[in-house]
Amino acid sequence: MATTGLQHVAAMYAGVVAPPLIVGAAIGLSAAELTFLTGACLFTAGLATLLQTLGIWKIGARLPFVNGVTFAGVAPMTAIVASTDDKSDALPIIFGAVIVAGLLGFVASPFLCKAVRFFPPVVTGSVITLIGVSLLPVAFGWAQGPDQAADDYGSATNLGLAGATLVIVLLLRRFTRGFVKQIAVLLGLVAGTLLAIPFGVTDFGPVADADIVGFPTPFHFGAPQFQLAAIISLCVVMVVSMTESTADMLALGEIVGKPADEKTIAAGLRADTLGSALSPLFNGFMCSAFAQNIGLVAMTRIRSRYVVATGGGFLILMGLCPMAASLIAVVPRPVLGGAGVVLFGSVAASGIQTLVKAGLEKDNNVLIVAVSLAVGIIPITAPEFYHAAPETARIILDSGISTGCVAALLLNYVFNHLGKRRADDDEVTNPMEPDPAPAARPTASAH
Secondary structure, three states: OHHHHHHHHHHHHHHHHHHHHHHHHHHOOOHHHHHHHHHHHHHHHHHHHHHHHOOEOOEOOOOOOOEEEOHHHHHHHHHHHHHOOOHHHHHHHHHHHHHHHHHHHHHHHHHHOOOHHHOOHHHHHHHHHHHHHHHHHHHHHHHHOOOOOOOOOOOHHHHHHHHHHHHHHHHHHHHOOHHHHHOHHHHHHHHHHHHHHHHOOOOOHHHHHOOOOOOOOOOOOOOOOOOHHHHHHHHHHHHHHHHHHHHHHHHHHHHOOOOOOHHHHHHHHHHHHHHHHHHHHHOOOOEEEOHHHHHHHHHHOOOOHHHHHHHHHHHHHHHOOHHHHHHHHHOOHHHHHHHHHHHHHHHHHHHHHHHHOOOOOEHHHHHHHHHHHHHHHHHHHOOOOOOOOOHHHHHHHOOHHHHHHHHHHHHHHHHHOOOOOOHHHOEOOOOOOOOOOHHHOOOOOOO
């Protein structure tokens, strides 16, 4: 139970620590504060995992589900940071928005599980793809170095370390099997850090300064603040996260031989949202199910929820040990950048896999994906596109995930739900080809 529980931790560890690293770097947190934030996210991920696997009352799917910080919230949170003049207020504003989004999600859980039809693969796939694409620039920034004003920013050494780490991860994924293959990203971070020591870019100071035992003090970064634009932005993320969790529960239910019914999904969504609402109390972010651990359950065929609960216990212990949490602060940014290319690129690839199931042979779905991706990529390719918009509105508009999700939902409703099915919803072999004349269309008998 201990070893298989640790394997679940290893499979999701990099995904848990990446969001606090990204947000903390955007705020400009010190190494000690970054260590604290990382430890807090590990601690709250453990609590959310226990809530999901063991459950209380009608809360928790009671499936072998690992919960942790969702990637979907990273881009909106960095947008909130960018729009906040006093960076010391950024985390309190984020925490306040997460609390409200979590509580609203908790209330909406029984209803949202019935509204899954509005979140088909064409919507969820577009959003997941945007999450990965939105995070890739972060990895590219890390690969160049921690400080844009430094002389070595973008140097051959930094780019070389990022490239070497990327190659190590790819080699591990290609030539190893089982447990080692599952933790290839983690091993790549270790190897890249060791490789960086001779170049003098590895700092072990955070580990030396960290305590062995500590507790994530409630509201360490200040009392939560509630701003409407930030709340709306993270409420959109919460809906996306709940939709993804629903799909994960359906998949995991089939794997473990316990199909997830409406009652199970509602209980699982309550655990996700309550865990998210409580997380900011201990300085953590929004929590959601980790899909990579579903693959681990399928691969190992160990289906016990108590094994995953054991993994949640290990996460809590790691969160209570600042020295363990500080290890990630030792990893040089270029090394993180190399691993981030795989990590964030995999998120985008996961979205593309979902889009494959979306029925892109349909004109309507092609248009939904095309426009929602285009709208979502605007903040990445044209960061000043919304410069004339009000500052509060930019918190939402500068998040490609939020705008892309809204666009996908609206377009899916208009094209696939509003009114009757139209004749121009026929299959197409190539969306770039002109629509054939009515006479040229194949007849029903031809099919």
